[in-house]
Amino acid sequence: MTRRQPDPVQVVKQRRDAALNALVHGVPYIQFLGIGFDRRGDELTALMPFDEKLIGNPLLPALHGGATAAFLEVTAIIGLSWSILWDEIESGALDPEALAGGQMPRLPKTIGFTVDYLRSGLPRDAYARAHVARSGRRYASVHVEAWQDNRARPFAQATGHFLMPRRDG
Amino acid sequence: MGLDKTKIAEQFIEAIPHSQALGMELTEIGEGIAEIAMDYDDRFVGDPETGVIHGGAVSALMDTCCGAAAMSHPDNPGATATIDLRIDYMRPATPGQRIRAQAECYHITRSVAFVRARAIDDDPDRPVATATGTFTVEAAQ
Numbered sequence: 001m002t003r004r005q006p007d008p009v010q011v012v013k014q015r016r017d018a019a020l021n022a023l024v025h026g027v028p029y030i031q032f033l034g035i036g037f038d039r040r041g042d043e044l045t046a047l048m049p050f051d052e053k054l055i056g057n058p059l060l061p062a063l064h065g066g067a068t069a070a071f072l073e074v075t076a077i078i079g080l081s082w083s084i085l086w087d088e089i090e091s092g093a094l095d096p097e098a099l100a101g102g103q104m105p106r107l108p109k110t111i112g113f114t115v116d117y118l119r120s121g122l123p124r125d126a127y128a129r130a131h132v133a134r135s136g137r138r139y140a141s142v143h144v145e146a147w148q149d150n151r152a153r154p155f156a157q158a159t160g161h162f163l164m165p166r167r168d169g
Numbered sequence: 170m171g172l173d174k175t176k177i178a179e180q181f182i183e184a185i186p187h188s189q190a191l192g193m194e195l196t197e198i199g200e201g202i203a204e205i206a207m208d209y210d211d212r213f214v215g216d217p218e219t220g221v222i223h224g225g226a227v228s229a230l231m232d233t234c235c236g237a238a239a240m241s242h243p244d245n246p247g248a249t250a251t252i253d254l255r256i257d258y259m260r261p262a263t264p265g266q267r268i269r270a271q272a273e274c275y276h277i278t279r280s281v282a283f284v285r286a287r288a289i290d291d292d293p294d295r296p297v298a299t300a301t302g303t304f305t306v307e308a309a310q
Binding site: 052058109111 | 188215217218228229230233236254256257258
């Protein structure tokens with residue numbers, strides 16, 4: 001019995017990073033907010049570096065609730081898309097070059113999104129991780145948590161429901 | 170709402186860096202009501218295939234507008250912060266069209282302002298999104 005040799009580590013990494021890069025860089029609003037993603041295996045951490053234009057209360061100062069909400073929603077959508085695409089990225093069925101060339105896979109659509117503001121967002125970098133609580137054929141439910149200096153002290157959390165993209169063929 | 174408070178609310182909202190970055194314009198403010206508009210902009214697109222604005226930009230608009238409504242309520246002595254905000258997306262906003270958020274602070278206690286809002290584009294009969302939220306009320310002196 002012959003077993004397929006696993007791909008070399010750099011090929012695997014390149015494929016994953018290219019797919020993630022295409023997913024994130026294809027969306028103008030993610031670029032506008034300056035959000036990036038750090039990847040460890042299949043785990044993603046979103047990063048929103050501090051920028052003056054994210055401020056909502058100049059007197060405190062504090063991040064705008066809308067910037068925080070957008071950060072959480074971006075993290076949820078990318079996290080959910082990433083989890084849907086993971087198997088195709090691993091098998092090589094998804095072509096990262098086609099993705100980078102603008103052939104984006106259809107993204108999930110937000111149905112409802114609820115944000116809880118737990119603490120004032122400080123004028124510093126923010127991080128977030130999404131957890132896909134349920135991913136069905138038509139609907140998905142995702143929970144997101146965002147923090148700044150201390151992982152154990154989140155400044156915002158959110159739960160969203162999403163309409164899954166149609167997977168034809 | 171007194172003329173002074175209207176003026177203060179207007180200046181306060183227009184001084185918010187994030188709202189400025191998104192090109193928000195306060196088009197109406199009254200006793201517990203507010204309307205804020207945001208022009209279509211390629212930089213705010215969430216789906217490059219369709220050109221539809223990202224939900225996050227609509228959230229920012231809703232949050233600002235709800236906060237303005239909470240702040241402008243006669244029983245609210247000053248600044249406010251969002252406690253929670255829920256947004257439901259009814260349909261994608263039509264690409265190229267301006268989005269207007271209309272918010273109303275429908276109840277207020279000594280500690281919490283309750284606000285609801287809707288977002289519309291050029292077709293006001295079919296809202297793009299609705300929102301409900303709660304906001305802090307500054308402790309009285």
